[in-house]
Amino acid sequence: MTAGTAGTAVTAEAPGTHAADAAAQAAREAVFDAAVAADERIEPRDWMPEAYRASLVRQIAQHAHSEIIGMQPEANWITRAPSLRRKAILMAKVQDEAGHGLYLYSAAETLGVSRDELLDKLHTGRQKYSSIFNYPTLTWADVGAIGWLVDGAAITNQVPLCRCSYGPYARAMVRVCKEESFHQRQGYEALLALSRGTEAQHAMAQDAVDRWWWPSLMMFGPPDAESTHTAQAMAWKIKRHTNDELRQRFVDIAVPQAEALGLTLPDPDLKWNEERGHYDFGPIDWAEFWDVLKGDGPCNDQRITTRRQAHEDGAWVREAAAAYARKHTGQPGEAQA
Amino acid sequence: MSSDTWPLWEVFVRSRRGLSHTHAGSLHAPDAEMALRNARDLYTRRMEGVSLWVVPSASITASSPDEKDPFFEPAADKPYRHPTFYEIPEGVKHL
Amino acid sequence: MTTTDTTAGTATATDPALTSAALALGDDALVLAQRLGEWAGNAPVLEEEVALANIALDLLGQARVLLSLAGDEDELAFLREERAFRNVQLVEQPNGDFAHTIARQLYFSTYQRLLYAALAAGDTPLAGLAAKAVKEVAYHQDHAEHWTLRLGDGTEESHRRMRTACEALWRYTGELFQPLDGLGLDTTALEAAWLDSVTAVLTRAGLPVPSGSRTGAWRAGAGRQGLHTEHFGRLLAEMQHLHRSHPGATW
Numbered sequence A: 001m002t003a004g005t006a007g008t009a010v011t012a013e014a015p016g017t018h019a020a021d022a023a024a025q026a027a028r029e030a031v032f033d034a035a036v037a038a039d040e041r042i043e044p045r046d047w048m049p050e051a052y053r054a055s056l057v058r059q060i061a062q063h064a065h066s067e068i069i070g071m072q073p074e075a076n077w078i079t080r081a082p083s084l085r086r087k088a089i090l091m092a093k094v095q096d097e098a099g100h101g102l103y104l105y106s107a108a109e110t111l112g113v114s115r116d117e118l119l120d121k122l123h124t125g126r127q128k129y130s131s132i133f134n135y136p137t138l139t140w141a142d143v144g145a146i147g148w149l150v151d152g153a154a155i156t157n158q159v160p161l162c163r164c165s166y167g168p169y170a171r172a173m174v175r176v177c178k179e180e181s182f183h184q185r186q187g188y189e190a191l192l193a194l195s196r197g198t199e200a201q202h203a204m205a206q207d208a209v210d211r212w213w214w215p216s217l218m219m220f221g222p223p224d225a226e227s228t229h230t231a232q233a234m235a236w237k238i239k240r241h242t243n244d245e246l247r248q249r250f251v252d253i254a255v256p257q258a259e260a261l262g263l264t265l266p267d268p269d270l271k272w273n274e275e276r277g278h279y280d281f282g283p284i285d286w287a288e289f290w291d292v293l294k295g296d297g298p299c300n301d302q303r304i305t306t307r308r309q310a311h312e313d314g315a316w317v318r319e320a321a322a323a324y325a326r327k328h329t330g331q332p333g334e335a336q337a
Numbered sequence B: 001m002s003s004d005t006w007p008l009w010e011v012f013v014r015s016r017r018g019l020s021h022t023h024a025g026s027l028h029a030p031d032a033e034m035a036l037r038n039a040r041d042l043y044t045r046r047m048e049g050v051s052l053w054v055v056p057s058a059s060i061t062a063s064s065p066d067e068k069d070p071f072f073e074p075a076a077d078k079p080y081r082h083p084t085f086y087e088i089p090e091g092v093k094h095l
Numbered sequence C: 001m002t003t004t005d006t007t008a009g010t011a012t013a014t015d016p017a018l019t020s021a022a023l024a025l026g027d028d029a030l031v032l033a034q035r036l037g038e039w040a041g042n043a044p045v046l047e048e049e050v051a052l053a054n055i056a057l058d059l060l061g062q063a064r065v066l067l068s069l070a071g072d073e074d075e076l077a078f079l080r081e082e083r084a085f086r087n088v089q090l091v092e093q094p095n096g097d098f099a100h101t102i103a104r105q106l107y108f109s110t111y112q113r114l115l116y117a118a119l120a121a122g123d124t125p126l127a128g129l130a131a132k133a134v135k136e137v138a139y140h141q142d143h144a145e146h147w148t149l150r151l152g153d154g155t156e157e158s159h160r161r162m163r164t165a166c167e168a169l170w171r172y173t174g175e176l177f178q179p180l181d182g183l184g185l186d187t188t189a190l191e192a193a194w195l196d197s198v199t200a201v202l203t204r205a206g207l208p209v210p211s212g213s214r215t216g217a218w219r220a221g222a223g224r225q226g227l228h229t230e231h232f233g234r235l236l237a238e239m240q241h242l243h244r245s246h247p248g249a250t251w
Helices: A016-039 A048-071 A071-075 A084-109 A115-123 A141-163 A167-195 A199-219 A231-234 A243-261 A286-296 A298-314 A314-329 B032-043 B067-078 C016-037 C045-068 C074-080 C098-121 C129-153 C154-172 C189-205 C230-245
Strands: A271-273 A278-280 B009-014 B022-028 B051-056
Touching: A048 A071, A048 A084, A048 A115, A048 A231, A048 A298, A071 A084, A071 A141, A071 A167, A071 A298, A084 A115, A084 A167, A084 B022, A084 C045, A084 C074, A115 A298, A115 C074, A141 A167, A141 A199, A141 A243, A141 B067, A167 A199, A167 B022, A199 A243, A199 A286, A243 A278, A243 A286, A243 B009, A278 C016, A286 A298, A298 A314, A314 C129, B009 B032, B022 B032, B022 C045, B032 B051, B032 C045, B067 C154, C016 C045, C016 C074, C016 C098, C016 C230, C074 C230, C098 C129, C098 C154, C098 C189, C129 C154, C129 C189
Parallel strands: none
Antiparallel strands: A271 A278, B009 B022, B009 B051
16 A cells, blocks of 8 residues: 555654654644544544554454454354344344444554455464354354344443544444444344243253353453553543443343343342442453463364455455456556555 | 455445535455445445445545644634624624 | 345235246245355455345345245245255355356346346236346346456456356256246247347356256256255255244244
8 A cells, every 4th residue: 555545544753853853753742642632533644653553453453353253153044044034134234244344444444554464464363353253153042142242242342432532443333333233133132032932942042141141241351450451542542431341331231131031141149239330240250261362262263264264265256356457447456556 | 465455445425315425434346346336235235325436545645634734724714704704784684 | 135024015926827936936036045145254355245145135035025925935945845946956056166156146147137127027916026126136147247257357267267167057047948837928038138148248258158058958857847956955954954943933
């Protein structure tokens, strides 16, 4: 990509003397800090601290990767969906996830990284995706549980990101959040149908909720005390709430929803705390979280292998289209080579 | 750029007739024809648009943030360009 | 393109010939949607994930309307045995590589556009459905043609793969033009128009028009007679097993 591309972030320093550089640098930092403090948006060509840029790339890329890896556990049930209505809904949902991945890669590209670079980092394990997708979808009810719990947790995380200080990320999130609410509702509705269905269907729904509850709580990330990125991300207004705040908000929302479903949540310590005005919940097994994150989850290898395979199998297709464009329009590649 | 990499395009969507095209986001495509189709599939799948533009991202020339002051501040001290600058006696209509 | 229910309030056809035609066309759309659904998560590029899913969703929507004309959509989709399905063999062929999927799309979407255009101009109860569907499948055809050009005239490898795919699926294209009772279509004219259209695209893509026979040698028939290829049983087993495991359940 050319340096002057409209969407690309500028972090390079202008040449000059050291003293002048330092003064100019301080002035830029002051402008940036003032913009963040005033709740203004930072836009791609604005000067930004390198650490801010790197932090955004890391977070947006991880988010984009989560969307496209997250297609796999649900796509697992497209061909087996139990009614044509459910099949159409699930196809549309998995398609949306591809779309969300695209919006987010677009946002990351405004920071001067290419989608190819990011995909390569995903394929080689140098960038992460949400650990939740390293769990398998064993029954149809898992599709409902993912919609309700996983998408519900994701929405809790994502709604504040619509006000993130980086403009392109915030705008992508507005689009994503608008579409996500359909995802959560379809999941809830699918689970409700199972819960109110036959005994076997009800048991299937309960089993899925039992398996997905704790991993969903882990989606908010480690406790605040152990979270390495939270403080700085909040100072920069990339993040607006801490992991524990968001986790609590999610639990408070989910408990009455579970009751309405006629399903239980697998936590004997879950109870309303009048004093705090929140639900108390039991300890999260962080050892499992870290193990899955490190690669020992039930599906880590499978997810990455599948993704890499699709990318490699598609190389000849992408090459063909690029070659055709060179022959017939002279458009691609050359302008940006 | 490797042989299987597609360039980046910016997508502009007219959400309904009477409105101008606004920037929706970007995507990758090998050429303009495919970019338009990818834009249709990606940015209008919930009936968000009635017309699309795609532009190679590399073809956009943007003003630089460093030039922000000379570009945009001079407009700030010309309030006489705005209708509210002028006082009109009460009761005068159609003005 | 939408995920809302398209089947509500559709009257069931009473004319048995029309019912069986709706079933055949509905099965075509359903089975191809099922195949395209297998691409989810595996497409060559993210933009194409979205494109293939759009096509699959259009087809699934058409299938639901058509099957509802013939009976209950889910009973028909999930509880019929293999021999009772009336789809053409072309749509049940495995996805193969992307070239096979595109060749299948080219052959089928060209047929579907001509078919729905003719139905939309007619006066059967399918005219309304066809008028809506013809816009969808015109886009599918456009998608298939653009990819046929790019694969046929892209790299040596893509040309070879596309040529192989076009030849491999050619033998399933004759069946598309078996007359369907109740529709009153001039299938000879449809077939001639199809051949013209496909020939033009393949020629522009620098691909030879396959020279082999367009029908199988099996005189008993093909998909429209409920005679399918071996791939189809597995497709159905996967599609139907969950629904069949819970008799009478609602989802």
